[in-house]
Amino acid sequence: MNSELVSALGANLLSPAVLFFVLGVIATLAKSDLKFPEPLYTTLTLYLLVAIGFKGGVAIREAGLMQVWLPALGAILLGAAIPLWTYPVLRFGGGLSAVDAAAISAHYGSVSAVTFIAATNFLTQVSQPFEAYATAFLAVMEAPAIIVGVVLGKLALPREGRSLAASIRGAIHEAMLGRSVVLLVGALFIGWASGKRGAQMTEGFFVTPFQGILALFLLEMGLVAARRFGDLRKVGLFLAAFGIAAPLVNGCLGIGLASLVGLGAGGTMLMGVLAASASYIAAPAAMRLSLPEANPTFYLTAALAVTFPFNLTVGLPLYYALARWAVGNP
Amino acid sequence: MNSELVSALGANLLSPAVLFFVLGVIATLAKSDLKFPEPLYTTLTLYLLVAIGFKGGVAIREAGLMQVWLPALGAILLGAAIPLWTYPVLRFGGGLSAVDAAAISAHYGSVSAVTFIAATNFLTQVSQPFEAYATAFLAVMEAPAIIVGVVLGKLALPREGRSLAASIRGAIHEAMLGRSVVLLVGALFIGWASGKRGAQMTEGFFVTPFQGILALFLLEMGLVAARRFGDLRKVGLFLAAFGIAAPLVNGCLGIGLASLVGLGAGGTMLMGVLAASASYIAAPAAMRLSLPEANPTFYLTAALAVTFPFNLTVGLPLYYALARWAVGNP
Amino acid sequence: MNSELVSALGANLLSPAVLFFVLGVIATLAKSDLKFPEPLYTTLTLYLLVAIGFKGGVAIREAGLMQVWLPALGAILLGAAIPLWTYPVLRFGGGLSAVDAAAISAHYGSVSAVTFIAATNFLTQVSQPFEAYATAFLAVMEAPAIIVGVVLGKLALPREGRSLAASIRGAIHEAMLGRSVVLLVGALFIGWASGKRGAQMTEGFFVTPFQGILALFLLEMGLVAARRFGDLRKVGLFLAAFGIAAPLVNGCLGIGLASLVGLGAGGTMLMGVLAASASYIAAPAAMRLSLPEANPTFYLTAALAVTFPFNLTVGLPLYYALARWAVGNP
Amino acid sequence: MKRVTIVCESLAREPVTRLLQEVGAHGWTLLEVQGSGRQGLRLAEIPEFSNIQVDVIIPPAVTETLLQRLHADFFPKFAMIAYETDIRVLRPNKF
Amino acid sequence: MKRVTIVCESLAREPVTRLLQEVGAHGWTLLEVQGSGRQGLRLAEIPEFSNIQVDVIIPPAVTETLLQRLHADFFPKFAMIAYETDIRVLRPNKF
Amino acid sequence: MKRVTIVCESLAREPVTRLLQEVGAHGWTLLEVQGSGRQGLRLAEIPEFSNIQVDVIIPPAVTETLLQRLHADFFPKFAMIAYETDIRVLRPNKF
Numbered sequence A, B, C: 001m002n003s004e005l006v007s008a009l010g011a012n013l014l015s016p017a018v019l020f021f022v023l024g025v026i027a028t029l030a031k032s033d034l035k036f037p038e039p040l041y042t043t044l045t046l047y048l049l050v051a052i053g054f055k056g057g058v059a060i061r062e063a064g065l066m067q068v069w070l071p072a073l074g075a076i077l078l079g080a081a082i083p084l085w086t087y088p089v090l091r092f093g094g095g096l097s098a099v100d101a102a103a104i105s106a107h108y109g110s111v112s113a114v115t116f117i118a119a120t121n122f123l124t125q126v127s128q129p130f131e132a133y134a135t136a137f138l139a140v141m142e143a144p145a146i147i148v149g150v151v152l153g154k155l156a157l158p159r160e161g162r163s164l165a166a167s168i169r170g171a172i173h174e175a176m177l178g179r180s181v182v183l184l185v186g187a188l189f190i191g192w193a194s195g196k197r198g199a200q201m202t203e204g205f206f207v208t209p210f211q212g213i214l215a216l217f218l219l220e221m222g223l224v225a226a227r228r229f230g231d232l233r234k235v236g237l238f239l240a241a242f243g244i245a246a247p248l249v250n251g252c253l254g255i256g257l258a259s260l261v262g263l264g265a266g267g268t269m270l271m272g273v274l275a276a277s278a279s280y281i282a283a284p285a286a287m288r289l290s291l292p293e294a295n296p297t298f299y300l301t302a303a304l305a306v307t308f309p310f311n312l313t314v315g316l317p318l319y320y321a322l323a324r325w326a327v328g329n330p
Numbered sequence D, E, F: 001m002k003r004v005t006i007v008c009e010s011l012a013r014e015p016v017t018r019l020l021q022e023v024g025a026h027g028w029t030l031l032e033v034q035g036s037g038r039q040g041l042r043l044a045e046i047p048e049f050s051n052i053q054v055d056v057i058i059p060p061a062v063t064e065t066l067l068q069r070l071h072a073d074f075f076p077k078f079a080m081i082a083y084e085t086d087i088r089v090l091r092p093n094k095f
């Protein structure tokens, strides 16, 4: 397994996607004025979410819902459960305030769509087939941890004006009707409804340029992540270490769960990646609105400046090696 | 014909393009914050107009101008004639003011490029060959009704400062040099001049991703159209009914004309779609500048919230069935 | 050679890329309101630079650095040398002030990436193979002339506050860490590091739509260039003539150099195009910051309203004919 | 010196900037904005139906002419508001 | 008449425009902006983490209510500044 | 409190924001704008040649320093205008 891990690591680090990410990091560190206009950022995320959702929907149609419901349920439960171990660790191990611990927990239980997409890219690259319907797990894992995190945070705060129930309703609304969930779930349905026919018609847009567009987007992610590196000093060593330890633990949990419910090596890795990834768009937005008392520097820096780069570069090949080992596919 | 209509209807409603439109409608109705940035809207329209214009120009080159001039002339006359029946109906049947009736008439005599593009997409999907040079009809049908509408409206208004001739010159300038006409006519010429060679060189951009990009754009159109649903109450039942009746009547006129000048089933349907469609960009812009006395809520709501969704979902398969029947191609 | 030149000229003028440029010019002259949103401009340049850089990097990897270093060194020296002849001509022949002469010289010694990309497009179109690693010459030719131009300009100005060395450091920073150099050099490295594998993965994005996207971008360049036509009166006949003579002379210098270092017909033409082209983004930005005393109307109008259109339409086929003649490939 | 701010539908762009030139302004600054008002919501999604804001710096004397022209010729036709602020400019002779 | 300008993180958009309606403003104008302040740099690259500026024209009486509500309910939660300028509007009865 | 507004070519962005920091401003708000002036039309099509507007809220004392520095170091080099408005801010101690 070791030499395989090394070669997968090399393949990943030399893939255009990861190299463009590194270019973005270097450009920011070298104080270049490179910057993506906001509409381009929005367009790229829109494209990636719709493309991955659509293809996932087509895959669900082919696999049948019977195949999907059990691992999807597992994914929901896993997402909701992750904050239950990260919260005490952050609160008592790291000495963070209750609200901050709750907010960070929400991020690590929720998921990063870009990390997931990069993982599917990685699997394509190493020619490993995977259950494309895993996009459904991505779609259902965004919300649960956010809701759990808000509950944990609100319980710790002195009860005022707005009731706990109202806060949770707010968080659910945010988590369910946010841009990313609407696009992903909507595209899943459309892929499911239009099936193979629809896939053929849109292949030239959703498939042909996909990998290149992902590479371009990761350039932007490199710029964005590196701008947060300066905050690493503010968040301290404990949180930086947490940003690497948490994905390792969660990745193992995800891989364990996936192999239990009988996914193949590809799907198992993807479940591991989902568990390991930390949200840096949906969760922060929900926290700003539902838990504004939490300090954004903590959760954004951990998720964006530590966990995301770690998963993208070292994490992906590692989870892949673990997934292959877990499903007994050496 | 009936069972065919049903199957065409089903194929249309389950196509990614229409499903993305529906997703946009649902997202707006569910109060999601999904919104396309303006530059993306502009880019998508630019792309669609240039791509369809270019391919149309290549097709004209192949068919020869001799094939094109007669139906194009028919299209111009039809566009100019439509306001002549819709104006009295709106004015006296619907009790609308003269300016409002004139403005609405301009919209229904003019055309919607997106509806046309969706129709070519529909024909591709049902594997029906069509005269690709029909894009020329799209190009020539935008202006005539706008000019007729402005004349009708100005005649009804008390003559002041600016003369009728000046207003009409203004409207002609608007209708001729607006963004959409420049792009469409320019791309038609370029397609014509660069021919098959040019088509091969740009195929990877103008053809490969076309259907997917159209689907993405229709998502945006769903968002935009649904935002107008709230105004339906303001415009009243008569105008809502007109928004469905007018395309049906105009569609039949277009189909009749096309079968007279000898187009095939595909081209006949496209002429029907052009007549049936109502402009919601070029005509409103021209009305705001040349007939500012007309109330935009009326014409925008009818064209965008009623006629466009109707044509896209139910209209296309219907005009197709009628066109096949009209050319005796059961 | 003559009849070949005519046919290459015809092929170029009827290519979609050049025709879209002409459409842009006409649209501006006809006072259409057609305008690209800024994020689209930025996205298109980003795409073109990354795509050409990436493909160039892959080509360097295949050719080996041994093939590339000598002509690249020649390119650097040529770029730095061009201002040495243009400066006295502008200063004493044209009677321009020392700062203006220095600034304009910087533009003509530096390069236009879009002209280079259009040249590769031209070569593809006439089925002429070329050394794709020539993108490396593009990357190294942007900075040298800018630095030489700033030095020339600063020497002519009364020494004040900021020292010459500081100005030059500023110009070097600008020239090295500007958006375009970062993207181009970064993508070159990525192409080189990820090699054939990487090229296959991103082909659907960096190759398939490339020519169409270039055509769309040239539409925008036509709009932008034509907006400067009005300034032609301000800059006078001498500078307008210089804007055509300079690329002809520099093109010959580039072609001569390239045939000396043993490039093929394609690479020789590209070196000619680089020498002939004048920068209109990187150099103006550097001049505004490092030589703000120079009048932007002069250098922008010459580079953008004269030299760029000339090279794009007439220059490309001409340099191609010359290059074929120079390498003895009639 | 005065700053006059005009917020209006983007279709009025041409006529408004022409008016500014006519009354003698030496420049203007233009922003694309979103807005809500009597004529409903304008989300700046479709360029033809979005809003612009034009800021123009002019001497007080010119302000009157400008506001009168806006009142007479523009307010009946376009969705528009306009207001004036007192400002102190650097290099007043420029305006 | 007064113009109140609010610069805040874009996530506050919904609550801020709702507040404006509650205090009785008849409209608002909204801009996407970049900014720097106590909460660091906001480059307007990711829409969720960028800044907006909302300008609202209201009678002086309403200003007080608005500023108080902002102070009580918004400043503790959002990255935000707010200020007021005296303006003279055309057609004051509109606001 | 004062609001100073600077409209200038976007290439001046770096030096202007550095200047604001130097004179002691605690923040700024930046907008991408189009403009017309002595140096011609700037349509905001190419980012390198477009305009920005920078608004900064500072105490009156700082205003003088800022305007002087702009006058001495910036106006000779960049296409630029600057003006000052009186404002009343919420939480003045922030600025």
Ligand SMILES: Nc1ncnc2c1ncn2[C@@H]1O[C@H](COP(=O)(O)O)[C@@H](O)[C@H]1O
Pocket: D007, D008, D009, D034, D035, D036, D037, D038, D039, D040, D042, D051, D078, D079, D080, D081, E025, E026, E027, E028, E029, E030, E055, E056, E057, E058, E095
């Ligand atoms: N009270 C207000 N405060 C700020 N901006 C306003 C106000 N009322 C209207 N506006 C702006 O002016 C535009 C046109 O206003 P209206 O004609 O009332 O729809 C709106 O879209 C807003 O951008």
Ligand SMILES: Nc1ncnc2c1ncn2[C@@H]1O[C@H](COP(=O)(O)O)[C@@H](O)[C@H]1O
Pocket: E007, E008, E009, E034, E035, E036, E037, E038, E039, E040, E042, E051, E078, E079, E080, E081, F025, F026, F027, F028, F029, F030, F055, F056, F057, F058, F095
């Ligand atoms: N002194 C200032 N002048 C102008 N704008 C400011 C100032 N301070 C803060 N801002 C704006 O208000 C936003 C929020 O401020 P803050 O909460 O201090 O980060 C910033 O992103 C800026 O856009």
Ligand SMILES: Nc1ncnc2c1ncn2[C@@H]1O[C@H](COP(=O)(O)O)[C@@H](O)[C@H]1O
Pocket: D025, D026, D027, D028, D029, D030, D055, D056, D057, D058, D095, F007, F008, F009, F034, F035, F036, F037, F038, F039, F040, F042, F051, F078, F079, F080, F081
């Ligand atoms: N009178 C004015 N009113 C408003 N903005 C102006 C005015 N004059 C100049 N500007 C702005 O300042 C920028 C630079 O001005 P200038 O240096 O005169 O070209 C212009 O592009 C406009 O955005």
Ligand code: NA
Pocket: A107, A108, A109, A110, A111, A112, A250, A274, A275, A276, A277, A278, A279
């Ligand atoms: Na996770």
Ligand code: NA
Pocket: B107, B108, B109, B110, B111, B112, B250, B274, B275, B276, B277, B278, B279
């Ligand atoms: Na019609």
Ligand code: NA
Pocket: C107, C108, C109, C110, C111, C112, C250, C274, C275, C276, C277, C278, C279
């Ligand atoms: Na050159």
